[in-house]
Amino acid sequence: MVERGTSPERAGLPGRLMTAVRQLYVQVLVAIVLAIVVGLAWPGFGANLKPLGDAFISILxxxxxxxxxxxxxxxxxxxxxxxxxxxVVLKAFVYFEVVSTLALLIGLVVGNVLEPGAGLHASGEVTDQIAGYEQAAEESGGIVHFLQDLIPDTFFSAFTEGEILQILILSLVFGVAALLLNEKVPTVMRLVAEGQQVFFKMLGFVMRLAPFGAFGAMCYTVSTYGSATLLSLFEFVLMVYATALVFVLVVLGGICALCGLSIFKVLRLIRDELVLVLGTSSSEVALPRLLAKLERAGCEKSVVGLVIPAGYSFNMDGTAIYMSMSVLFISHATDTPLSLGQQLGVLVVLLFTSKGGAGVSGLGFVKLSATLQSVKVLPIGGLGVLIGVDRFMSEVRSLTNLVGNTVATLAIAKWEKSFDAAKFHAYYANPVLDDPEPEEVSAAKV
Known part of the structure; x- marks a missing residue:
């Protein structure tokens, strides 16, 4: 019998289980486990579930x-x-460049010490699949093409094409204009505030579908690549995951410590988003909730709104680690040693090629192809060794990028004196957004 004043959710094991089941990350984890079972047991059926994952990401x-x-x-x-x-802009971009460069250096150091791929004696032959990646890399263009792509064709084309950087630039121009006009446009700003609330309410509805999206995406992955692929190149996959984990705990953990925070508390704060990214291999799906969550966790709205969208293209720590380690893996696997000077040259190229395009599953492989084409010291056919496991690398890239951008926002908010530590700890103790109910997922009131 439940005592008076005792919440039903706390009335024993059944109540605790029901409370746990209502948590988004628990639902997504269950979906991932079921997807692995289905994908291995019925690969034909599992491969046909890919539209579930694609549809969820498209809606988001x-x-x-x-x-x-x-x-x-x-x-x-x-x-x-x-x-x-x-x-804020200056601090953000200095932070992005320093930390992402550090991630590249760590990847190169680990790759030189542990020598992944050594002894494989892989062929550098350019297959049809590699040629496809090579063509995609060529179409992505260089720095000039990247700068040109920052300019949308029309105001609304940036939204229809889903170009985050273009949307960010339009938002900055519109926001600065609103700032200069100050109180002359109260109706417009009221519409902006109300529009934000409406879209976060819509987000709450969509997040109910997250377990189905993760289930479909993971079913397709396991069904397509199978258990054999899960075991192939296991050593290198484990090495990249371990390096990313060390980077998160040591480098990002050290940054958190400087800000008076615990990296473990930060990870627990965004556990829903981490599990969601794990299931879909796309950090983009977590972006809307992350914006609201960090604001509720004590970061000033202006800092969150600038750092997170910009970080999704310029602060890609996971992609940096993956690309630097993959370059050395291909070097060792194809018996094409790189001198220190050549590695430093690759590092310079990686500073540019590792930027942009966050949230797109598989784009890291295209970027790696672009890097090999730029440095021309490694056989591009060496990419064929990594094709089988790239889908699983996409997850570590996305997870590390997500944590890196969360820490960047907290750090810059702290250094800008735009962070409320009391609000962070209060929200950590009672994270409203951990409940996927749409009534709970809304923008902060203005």
Missing amino acids: KVLIGPIIFFTVVQGLAQISNLSKLGR
């Missing part, structure tokens, strides 16, 4: 553009002066 992408726009504009409108805007 519909919401990402407007949510970024409303969040950035509303945050900028609350900044009292443009000097603060300049400080």
Whole structure:
């Protein structure tokens, strides 16, 4: 019998189980486990479930553009002066470059010490599949093409095409204009605030489908690549995951410690988003919830709105680790040793090729192809060794990128004195967004 005043959720094991089941990360984890079983037992059926994962990601992408726009504009409108805007942008990009460069260096050091791929004597032959990646890399263009792509064809094309950087630039221009006009456009800003609330309410509805999306995506992965692929190149996969884990705990953990926070508390705070990314291999699916969650966890809206969207293209720590280690893996596997000077040359190229395109599963492989084409010191056919396990590398890239951008936002908010530690600890103790109910998932009131 439940005592008076005792919550049913706390009335023994059944109540605790029901409470756990309502948590999004638990639902997604269960879906992933079931997907692995289905994918291995009935691979033909599992491969046909790919549309479930694709549909979930597509629905979320519909919401990402407007949510970024409303969040950035509303945050900028609350900044009292443009000097603060300049400080936040400068600090963000200095942080991005320093930490992502450190991630590249760590990947190179680990690759040189542990020598992944040594003894494989792999062929450098360019297969049809490799040629496809090579063509995709060529079409992605260089730095000039990248800068040109920052300019949308029309105001709305950035939203229809889902280009995060273009949306961010439009949001910055619109937000700065609103800041300069100040109180002359109260109706517009009220619409922005209300629009943000509407889209977060829609997000709450969509997140109910997260377990189905993760189930479909993981079923396809396991069914397509099978148990043999899960075991092939296991050593290198484990090496990349271990390096990423060390980077998160030591480097990002050290940054958190400097800010007076625990990396373990940060990881627990975003556990829903981490599990969601694990199931879908796309960090983009976590972006809308992450914007709202960090704001509720004590970061000022203006900092969140600037750092998170920009970080999704310029602060890709997981991609940096993967690419630097993969370059050395191909070097060892194809018996093509790289001198220190050549490795430093590769590092310079990686500083550019590792940026942009976050959230797109498999794009890291195209970027790796672009890197090999740029340095021309390794056989591009060596990519064939990594094709079988790249799908599983996509997860570690996305997970590390997500943690890196979360820590970057907390750090920059702290250094900008735009972080409320008391609010963080209060939210950590009672994370409202951990409950996927749409009533709970809404934008902060203005």
